[in-house]
Amino acid sequence: MDFSERKLALSHEILMQVEKPSQYTGGELNSVMKKADQVKVRFAMCFPDIYEIGMSHLGMQILYGLMNTYEDVWCERVFSPWKDLDAIMRRDHIPLFALESQDPVKGFDFLGMTLQYEMCYANILQVLDLAGIAFHAEDREEDDPIVIGGGPCVYNTEPIAEFFDMFYIGEGEVMYRRLFDLYEECKEKGISRHDFLRRAAQIEGIYVPSLYDVEYKEDGTLKSMLPKYDDIPVKVRKVLVQDMDGSFYPEKPVVPFIRAAQDRAVLEVQRGCIRGCRFCQAGQIYKPVRERSVDTLMKHAEAILQNTGYEEISLSSLSTSDHSGLKQLLEELIGECNRRKINISLPSLRIDAFSLDVMNKVQDVKKNSLTFAPEAGSQRMRNVINKGLTQDDILNGATLAFKGGWNKVKLYFMLGLPFEQEEDVRAIAELCNEIAKVYYETVPKDQRNGRVQITASSSFFVPKPFTAFQWAPMDTMEHFLDKASLCKRSVREQLNQKSITYHYHEAGTTIIEGIFARGDRRVAAAIEWAYRDGALFDAWTEQFSYERWIKAFEECGVDYENYIFRERGEDELFPWDYVDCGVRKEWLLNEWRRARAEVTTSNCRDKCSGCGCASYQCGICVKKR
Amino acid sequence: MSITVRFKFARKGPVRYLGHLDMLRYFQKAVMRSGIPAKYTEGFHPHQIMSFAYPLGVAMETEGDYMDLELTEEIPAEELSRALNDVMNEGIWICGAARLPEKALNAMASVAAADYEIHVDGTDTEKLRGILMTAVVNMMQEKILLLGKPQEEATSSADHRKKGGKKEKKAKDIRPGILSLTVDDQEPVIKMRLLSGSALNVRPADVFSLLAERVTEDTITASRIVRKEIYGERNGEYVPLLCLGADA
Ligand code: B12
Ligand code: SF4
Ligand code: SF4
Numbered sequence: 001m002d003f004s005e006r007k008l009a010l011s012h013e014i015l016m017q018v019e020k021p022s023q024y025t026g027g028e029l030n031s032v033m034k035k036a037d038q039v040k041v042r043f044a045m046c047f048p049d050i051y052e053i054g055m056s057h058l059g060m061q062i063l064y065g066l067m068n069t070y071e072d073v074w075c076e077r078v079f080s081p082w083k084d085l086d087a088i089m090r091r092d093h094i095p096l097f098a099l100e101s102q103d104p105v106k107g108f109d110f111l112g113m114t115l116q117y118e119m120c121y122a123n124i125l126q127v128l129d130l131a132g133i134a135f136h137a138e139d140r141e142e143d144d145p146i147v148i149g150g151g152p153c154v155y156n157t158e159p160i161a162e163f164f165d166m167f168y169i170g171e172g173e174v175m176y177r178r179l180f181d182l183y184e185e186c187k188e189k190g191i192s193r194h195d196f197l198r199r200a201a202q203i204e205g206i207y208v209p210s211l212y213d214v215e216y217k218e219d220g221t222l223k224s225m226l227p228k229y230d231d232i233p234v235k236v237r238k239v240l241v242q243d244m245d246g247s248f249y250p251e252k253p254v255v256p257f258i259r260a261a262q263d264r265a266v267l268e269v270q271r272g273c274i275r276g277c278r279f280c281q282a283g284q285i286y287k288p289v290r291e292r293s294v295d296t297l298m299k300h301a302e303a304i305l306q307n308t309g310y311e312e313i314s315l316s317s318l319s320t321s322d323h324s325g326l327k328q329l330l331e332e333l334i335g336e337c338n339r340r341k342i343n344i345s346l347p348s349l350r351i352d353a354f355s356l357d358v359m360n361k362v363q364d365v366k367k368n369s370l371t372f373a374p375e376a377g378s379q380r381m382r383n384v385i386n387k388g389l390t391q392d393d394i395l396n397g398a399t400l401a402f403k404g405g406w407n408k409v410k411l412y413f414m415l416g417l418p419f420e421q422e423e424d425v426r427a428i429a430e431l432c433n434e435i436a437k438v439y440y441e442t443v444p445k446d447q448r449n450g451r452v453q454i455t456a457s458s459s460f461f462v463p464k465p466f467t468a469f470q471w472a473p474m475d476t477m478e479h480f481l482d483k484a485s486l487c488k489r490s491v492r493e494q495l496n497q498k499s500i501t502y503h504y505h506e507a508g509t510t511i512i513e514g515i516f517a518r519g520d521r522r523v524a525a526a527i528e529w530a531y532r533d534g535a536l537f538d539a540w541t542e543q544f545s546y547e548r549w550i551k552a553f554e555e556c557g558v559d560y561e562n563y564i565f566r567e568r569g570e571d572e573l574f575p576w577d578y579v580d581c582g583v584r585k586e587w588l589l590n591e592w593r594r595a596r597a598e599v600t601t602s603n604c605r606d607k608c609s610g611c612g613c614a615s616y617q618c619g620i621c622v623k624k625r
Numbered sequence: 626m627s628i629t630v631r632f633k634f635a636r637k638g639p640v641r642y643l644g645h646l647d648m649l650r651y652f653q654k655a656v657m658r659s660g661i662p663a664k665y666t667e668g669f670h671p672h673q674i675m676s677f678a679y680p681l682g683v684a685m686e687t688e689g690d691y692m693d694l695e696l697t698e699e700i701p702a703e704e705l706s707r708a709l710n711d712v713m714n715e716g717i718w719i720c721g722a723a724r725l726p727e728k729a730l731n732a733m734a735s736v737a738a739a740d741y742e743i744h745v746d747g748t749d750t751e752k753l754r755g756i757l758m759t760a761v762v763n764m765m766q767e768k769i770l771l772l773g774k775p776q777e778e779a780t781s782s783a784d785h786r787k788k789g790g791k792k793e794k795k796a797k798d799i800r801p802g803i804l805s806l807t808v809d810d811q812e813p814v815i816k817m818r819l820l821s822g823s824a825l826n827v828r829p830a831d832v833f834s835l836l837a838e839r840v841t842e843d844t845i846t847a848s849r850i851v852r853k854e855i856y857g858e859r860n861g862e863y864v865p866l867l868c869l870g871a872d873a
Contacts, residue, residue: 006639006715012848015642016684022647025639029654029714255654257640257647309654309712311672340657341671364669 006033009097009104010085018085022257023051026077026099029255030307032064033100034074040184042108043067044098044145046078047116048123049539054079055254056262058316059151060114063172065250073180076100077254078111080123081130083536083543089130096130105131109183111145113164115153118516119509119544121160121527122535128163135528137165137210142193146183154207155285156465158575159516159523161209165197169579170205170239171271173247178203201232205239208232212578214521220562222520222573237580238285242618244271245296251303255310264312264345265304267297269329273318274604274620276611277375278386278468278595279417282318284583285466287611289604290619294325298332305340313337314345321350322605330358337362348373350389351397356404366449369408370401376417377427383598384419386468386591391431398435402442407449409435413458415483415504416475418595425483429490429500432456436496452496457503458487460510463564464517465576466583468591474514474564480507508546509538514564515553520575523563525556584612627664628696629725630705631732633867637686637851638716645680651717652692658712661705664695678732678855678866679739679821689740689854691732691866693725723867735857735866738804739821741829744849745813753813753845760839761806761815770800772831799835802827815847818863821855 008015008025015021036042045064047054054060060077067075076098081089089096095104105111111131113124125135133147134140140147149157150168157167168175179200186196201208211232215223227234241247249268256263272289273282292300301313313333320326330344337344344362348371349355359368374389376382382389398409413428432454439452460480463469475483484504491502515523530552537543553560568574570589577585587610594601601609604620614621636648643651653673656663665671678691702722709719729735747753764770773796802820809816815836819827829850837845856863 008639012684020644021642021683022640022644025642027639027715257643257651259647259650306658309657311653311657341665343670362669 007102009094009102014085014088014092014094017088019082020051020258023079024081024085024099026102028257029309030252031077031100031254032068032074034068036074036101036103039074040072040187041070041074041110041180043073043075043110043112044078044105044108045075046105046111046113046127048080048113048120048127049537050082051079051256052258052260053539055256055260057114057116058266058268059116059172061250061253061266062248063112063176064254065252066173066248067176069248070177070180072184074100076108078105078127080126080537086126086130086536095132096127105145106133108145109187111147113147113149114151115149115160116151117539118153118513119539121516122531122538124160124163125528125531126536129531136162138162140165140193144193146193146196152282152285155281155579155581156517156519156576157207157209158521159519159527161521162524164209165193166200167207167209168205169207169236169581171241173241174239175203175205179206198229198232204237207236207578214575216520216522220559221569222575222577224573225575225578235578235580238582240616240618241271241290242616244290244292249292249296249300251300252307253304255308262314263310264314265301265308265310266314266316267301267304268292268316269297269320269323269326270317272619274322275319275388276386276468276591276601276603276609278384278591279375279414279461279464281464281467283467284588284611285581286318287582287604288613288616288619288621289322291323291325294329294332297329298336301333302336305336305342310342312343312345315347317347320347321355327354334358334361351394351401353400356397356400360404365405366407368406369410369453369455370398370406371410371412372397373412374431375412375414376420376424377413377429377431378424380598381417381420381424381427383600384595385414385417386595386600388600388603391434394431395434395438398438399442402439402452405449407439407443407451408453409455411435411454411456413456414461415458415487416461416480416510418461418463418469418472419598420483422486425486426490428456428458428487429494429502432491432500432502433494433496436494436499439499440496452499454500455503456491456500457505458484459505460507462510462514462517465574466579466581466588468588468595470518470574470588471568471570471572471592473567474511476565477507477511480510506541506544508549509541509544511564512538512546512549515560518574519558519560519563522558523560526552526558526560529556582611582613582616587611626727628699629693629729630696630702631723631725631867631869632692632694632706632709632719633721633865634690634692634717634719635686635688636681636690636717637688640714640716641684641686643681644683645677648681649675649677655709655712656694659708661694661708662697662700664697676731676733678736679852681852684848685850685852687852688720689852689865691855693732699724721867725869729869730857732866735869736821736855737858738818738856738863740816740818740853740856742809742849742851742853743815743817743829743833743847744851745815746846746848747813750811750813754808756840756843756845757808757813757815757836760836761808764836764839765803765806768800769798770803770835771796772799772835773797797825799825799827799831801825803832806832816853 067073146165148166149164154167197208214225217223270291272286274289463472663673674695706719706722802825804818806817857869
């Protein structure tokens with residue numbers, strides 16, 4: 001097919017007025033063109049942020065590739081137009097369009113949105129608004145697209161539940177075919193939107209919010225959330241890929257013309273994580289860990305490099321160091337990449353002799369920094385959060401690295417963790433100082449390449465659903481800022497303070513993220529209010545307005561403090577309890593108690609702690625230890 | 626001995642909205658996919674030794690742009706073109722290739738002039754052509770064609786001092802850089818050959834805006850500019866850059 005005469009939704013004049021016009025014109029390598037009249041299902045897959053962010057999302061590439069292998073389905077991509085184009089589209093009444101066909105999204109059968117991060121919630125409304133689709137599922141017309149959400153934020157859908165016809169809880173590879181078959185059947189038989197949704201709700205993993213009644217208690221907590229009909233499940237169970245080697249992987253990913261945040265080939269080595277850090281949601285919701293074999297990975301790597309021409313490849317997963325075949329994989333991959341003149345970008349591996357050796361082979365030691373994520377400064381706090389990284393691990397790793405020529409170290413911490421005391425905050429500064437000390441002790445003066453550079457940064461902790469800390473109160477803005485300045489002062493008091501730089505993240509975003517993370521259906525009104533007041537691209541610090549969001553909650557009578565600042569009762573019903581993600585609530589509660597007692601829990605590789613995911617009968621749960 | 630091959634390429638359609646750096650990245654990946662034995666730099670981040678004759682502005686189409694690439698082995702030019710064309714995507718293609726002689730200037734240093742076509746928007750072809758012809762004839766009779774306003778110069782000389790030596794743009798006469806300017810005999814298309822050297826470099830959009838200023842009865846706009854060919858100079862004659870490779 002000759003695409004060079006492909007029509008565009010935007011005129012030349014408009015394209016010349018906006019930043020990076022080619023983000024709106026499609027036609028990239030490996031993008032898929034089909035004939036609209038020859039497919040039965042048109043799916044618009046949207047990442048509600050700008051193109052450069054969305055095109056870096058592996059999940060979208062997976063689902064795009066997979067759906068387009070179905071002959072009867074055409075999946076196209078949609079991103080949030082940046083503010084310049086947003087304004088023009090509103091002014092000129094240009095409807096939101098999909099990149100491939102450049103057709104308006106409103107004419108599609110499905111509009112899928114991947115929800116990677118809470119701060120994209122205002123952008124969900126932008127997408128609906130520009131597409132000309134009603135915000136509330138109940139107001140949609142018979143032939144409007146079915147709006148479906150997926151991704152990590154579906155583990156608490158409630159603040160955005162009204163805006164979606166359905167959510168897909170779990171990994172998209174598993175149930176799409178069944179959903180499309182049902183859709184086609186309903187379309188042929190002329191079955192209504194409502195009845196289709198009701199039938200879809202019976203597919204495992206599909207949650208249709210409009211089919212549940214929600215009641216609240218006087219104290220504002222959830223009283224009950226029950227299906228309206230007997231054939232609708234009380235609990236929606238996450239679906240997941242059981243055999244990673246047999247599952248679809250995009251060997252022909254779309255290659256953006258413009259530089260995306262991740263401008264490289266991505267190899268997902270495994271899903272899930274063996275380490276149950278108690279603050280981490282991803283660690284729980286992607287459980288159990290399932291590896292791809294080295295053979296499969298090498299096969300994918302070769303095909304992707306061949307099909308894209310990328311000059312760099314990176315390994316991706318929550319904790320790549322834990323892949324049991326990492327040594328072999330890296331050996332083979334380094335060989336292959338040297339042959340092809342391709343760079344390997346290593347994820348932050350756990351620092352030990354092996355990883356340092358590998359890094360030494362693939363990057364310039366002098367230019368690169370080492371990364372540690374101790375998350376907390378004191379060993380006591382690391383026990384509370386179950387971070388199995390000791391001071392010795394860090395100092396030994398640093399010693400090895402300094403001997404190997406590195407002199408830049410990055411450290412990531414969190415402030416505002418449950419049970420945190422002043423001395424835990426100070427311990428962050430002390431740990432940095434210790435590392436600097438190690439440098440000056442290990443590297444003789446004449447071999448030093450200047451001062452050691454230690455960069456510590458801290459983010460503020462947000463309690464998330466399906467973690468041990470889902471019961472925990474969040475710190476207030478004042479507490480956050482006090483802790484950050486205490487940390488800053490402590491750094492200044494250290495002997496090696498000149499070698500240490502300390503940054504902390506914005507606190508306002510954290511508070512709002514906390515409200516979305518554990519809010520319920522009543523939050524939706526405030527999201528709508530804030531959007532109408534101009535909220536958009538809140539993940540971008542310079543676009544975010546804390547005051548606007550607080551005003552939105554106040555205007556809409558949302559008692560936002562109730563979602564974040566109180567410790568939740570052990571028997572409280574949570575808005576997300578309808579999801580069965582495999583990990584049992586009792587297990588999490590036990591983890592919460594163990595955190596309070598500063599007791600650690602083993603990781604899945606050393607010993608199963610019985611979280612409940614064994615019911616999926618796959619991955620590490622069924623592996624012999 | 627280095628082996629450098631010059632490729633002539635074209636682009637049209639939606640890909641014309643790519644900027645120059647994105648084109649470069651596009652070609653690097655295409656070379657990678659094609660399996661052409663490109664030469665790489667040493668070090669941790671090896672990259673291809675690739676250079677372009679003339680950056681392509683956003684939205685400009687081309688039928689004659691050039692890219693030089695160093696190889697590690699000699700391979701027939703047609704084979705190279707085929708290998709690249711096999712892995713291209715919509716709207717970009719290779720129209721020819723030639724091995725460069727050992728001491729040839731690189732593509733960018735060779736550029737002396739370029740041909741352009743500007744497609745003027747509108748449906749009334751005959752009327753538009755008439756308007757354009759008049760404007761072209763009038764314009765070519767003028768001895769001096771100043772680009773940039775003299776008043777701006779006055780205010781900018783103050784900034785000039787502030788910015789410490791950074792030269793501000795002065796109004797310049799581009800008339801000597803317009804080697805030819807005509808209107809197509811069928812379509813409302815302006816054709817021109819412009820100097821593109823280091824001494825004087827004239828951009829087609831500038832010529833168009835000067836021309837548009839001279840059209841009084843209507844406002845004219847153009848949404849397609851096509852670069853038709855880029856020339857180098859040999860013995861006082863303009864020769865397409867590809868020929869500089871082929872038989873010198
Ligand atoms: C690549 C990546 C990025 C890239 C690209 C953007 C992106 N979100 O992918 C970049 C570098 C830009 C990025 C930026 C950020 N990221 Co990020 N990122 C990741 C990472 C490493 C991989 C994502 C991925 O592709 N996963 C693999 C795929 C297969 O999983 P998946 O996305 O869940 O998709 C599957 C299912 O969920 C489902 N699904 C997904 N979408 C949909 C949609 C529909 C309709 C359906 C039906 C199904 C479905 O099917 C998919 C296939 O199985 C994850 C961590 C991880 N390993 O998962 C973090 C992660 C998503 N990022 C995270 C964060 C916090 C951020 C930032 C805020 C960081 C920052 N401070 O700036 C920004 C936010 C930008 C944004 N708007 O999202 C968090 C999100 C936590 C949360 N939800 O609260 C994660 C989980 C990391 C973590 N451990 O905390 N990130
Ligand atoms: S190592 Fe800890 S923080 Fe990282 S993904 Fe696993 S559980 Fe989460
Ligand atoms: S059941 Fe055991 S092995 Fe499986 S994920 Fe849970 S803790 Fe890990």
